[in-house]
Amino acid sequence: MLEILAQTGFNALYAASYISLVAVGLVLIFGVMGVVNFAHGELFMAGAYAVVALYADLHMPFLVAVGIGLAFVGLLGLLMERALFRPLRDNPLGGLVASIGFLMILQSLAVMGFGVRMEHIPPVTQDVIAFSEKVRLPVARLYVIIAAVVLLSALWFFLKRTRFGWALRASAQDPEAAALQGISINQTARIAMFIGAGLAGVAGALTAPLVSVNPFMGHSVIITAFIVIIVGGVGSLEGAIIASVAYAFIHTVVTTFWDGVLADIVGLMLMLIVLIVRPTGLMGSADRA
Amino acid sequence: MLLELRDIAVNYGQVSALRRLSMSVPDGAIVTIIGGNGAGKTTTLRAMSGLAKLAAGEILFEGERIDTLPADRIVARGIAHVPEGRRIFPDMTVEENLRTGAFLRRDKAGVESDLDKVYHRFPRLKERRTQRAQTMSGGEQQMLAIGRALMARPKLLLMDEPSMGLAPVIVEEIARIIEEINADGVPVVLVEQNAGLALDLASHAYVLETGNLALEGPAHELHDNEHVRAAYLGV
Numbered sequence A: 001m002l003e004i005l006a007q008t009g010f011n012a013l014y015a016a017s018y019i020s021l022v023a024v025g026l027v028l029i030f031g032v033m034g035v036v037n038f039a040h041g042e043l044f045m046a047g048a049y050a051v052v053a054l055y056a057d058l059h060m061p062f063l064v065a066v067g068i069g070l071a072f073v074g075l076l077g078l079l080m081e082r083a084l085f086r087p088l089r090d091n092p093l094g095g096l097v098a099s100i101g102f103l104m105i106l107q108s109l110a111v112m113g114f115g116v117r118m119e120h121i122p123p124v125t126q127d128v129i130a131f132s133e134k135v136r137l138p139v140a141r142l143y144v145i146i147a148a149v150v151l152l153s154a155l156w157f158f159l160k161r162t163r164f165g166w167a168l169r170a171s172a173q174d175p176e177a178a179a180l181q182g183i184s185i186n187q188t189a190r191i192a193m194f195i196g197a198g199l200a201g202v203a204g205a206l207t208a209p210l211v212s213v214n215p216f217m218g219h220s221v222i223i224t225a226f227i228v229i230i231v232g233g234v235g236s237l238e239g240a241i242i243a244s245v246a247y248a249f250i251h252t253v254v255t256t257f258w259d260g261v262l263a264d265i266v267g268l269m270l271m272l273i274v275l276i277v278r279p280t281g282l283m284g285s286a287d288r289a
Numbered sequence B: 001m002l003l004e005l006r007d008i009a010v011n012y013g014q015v016s017a018l019r020r021l022s023m024s025v026p027d028g029a030i031v032t033i034i035g036g037n038g039a040g041k042t043t044t045l046r047a048m049s050g051l052a053k054l055a056a057g058e059i060l061f062e063g064e065r066i067d068t069l070p071a072d073r074i075v076a077r078g079i080a081h082v083p084e085g086r087r088i089f090p091d092m093t094v095e096e097n098l099r100t101g102a103f104l105r106r107d108k109a110g111v112e113s114d115l116d117k118v119y120h121r122f123p124r125l126k127e128r129r130t131q132r133a134q135t136m137s138g139g140e141q142q143m144l145a146i147g148r149a150l151m152a153r154p155k156l157l158l159m160d161e162p163s164m165g166l167a168p169v170i171v172e173e174i175a176r177i178i179e180e181i182n183a184d185g186v187p188v189v190l191v192e193q194n195a196g197l198a199l200d201l202a203s204h205a206y207v208l209e210t211g212n213l214a215l216e217g218p219a220h221e222l223h224d225n226e227h228v229r230a231a232y233l234g235v
């Protein structure tokens, strides 16, 4: 029994790691720019395909492929900011609709480039850390966990300790007041999009050898997206990040111990409870005009 | 002239908020804009700091046009704006709010010494430096908003109703602080509904009525003006 618990705990930790990366990017974009990025799951997918192309097909080293994947998806984020979200800034629904359009474009490109088959990628490492007969942690999964911890810590440091991190927090709390301190809204939007998209891309890239990569793999992210944004609320970026990591953990724990449908139900219930108790979100406190 | 508005007009969609307004702020002065609700006072300040775009006219700061610049570039030129309703960053601490005011500055030593000055001017802020700004009283928040603007070491300070919603003692304190700031060499444009206070502090005054300039002149003259006394001073 204890062994099953330990094993499931490892599985949950692994899933929570990459879902956190995706969710945190999403709340970052929502917090700073006020748009729900529906294409976020497809950015995750694009990161996975970067690894398919560079690592599986072109035989580049895995970490190089992941690095390029991060940069590539980050640049996709910059493109979205410039081409979609900036022109539609005064139109909250416009950004959402445009991101749905972009989602479809990315999916079509993936289908055109790679077909609809499932890609199975050669494993990066077959090593397994065996704690006992039944408790085993594949090293490939450990890498994902480590990467998530490192990236999220780096993001935390960035937000708390650096000049541009402060600028991001200030624009999330009050974009107009931030502009009055000399903070460029275009610049914070670019930074948020690059980091947010890059984190989704790196999550897709890291997990690509562990899942089946296909053009529609981003779908399941959408529901997570919604819940995380509502639970995280607006205002405090740090709060939103804590909320999204917590949500990712609860969701994956329920999924691994019971099943995914129940996890979605629990997630939606949590969202409703939060909405009833604190309409501004769990951590959000600033009401954004 | 430090700041000049030339025939500016601002519209919100179909609504015209300001029509052909001209105004000038000499270096060193306190200039006030008074007027009733919806007269266009806030809109005038927002035009100065780049938050509202002009439909017509131009704004010159130190002889150069600034009305085409985005708000963050105007701050870089030296205009700091204490907005209506304070608009402090609620989830940041007091000190983080103040340091955010110095966002564009690269002179670390200068920033630290200005932080000391702000704490000296507002001892209450120093006591609460690690407190979340949201949890402070209205008067403290107003002091924080003023302190944050001073951290930019501005050449011109715009203040929108700093007395709003504050108890009379605190209003007195704010008035004294505005005088001190000005005595230290920072010119101020002060928007107020509290016309008595504004006319006492300012050397020159503009009276706005529904988007039009109704009157202007030396503050002491407007203080004695029949119309101003009846409409704004309640005597």
Ligand SMILES: Nc1ncnc2c1ncn2[C@@H]1O[C@H](COP(=O)(O)OP(=O)(O)OP(=O)(O)O)[C@@H](O)[C@H]1O
Binding pocket: B012, B015, B016, B017, B035, B036, B037, B038, B039, B040, B041, B042, B043, B044, B084, B193
């Ligand atoms: N965002 C906006 N959208 C539409 N109309 C606006 C907006 N902001 C201001 N207005 C209108 O512009 C006019 C001037 O408003 P403004 O806020 O400048 O007045 P004010 O003198 O600052 O008033 P108060 O003393 O109440 O703050 C008003 O008629 C107001 O209704």
Ligand SMILES: [Mg+2]
Binding pocket: B041, B042, B043, B084
């Ligand atoms: Mg106003």
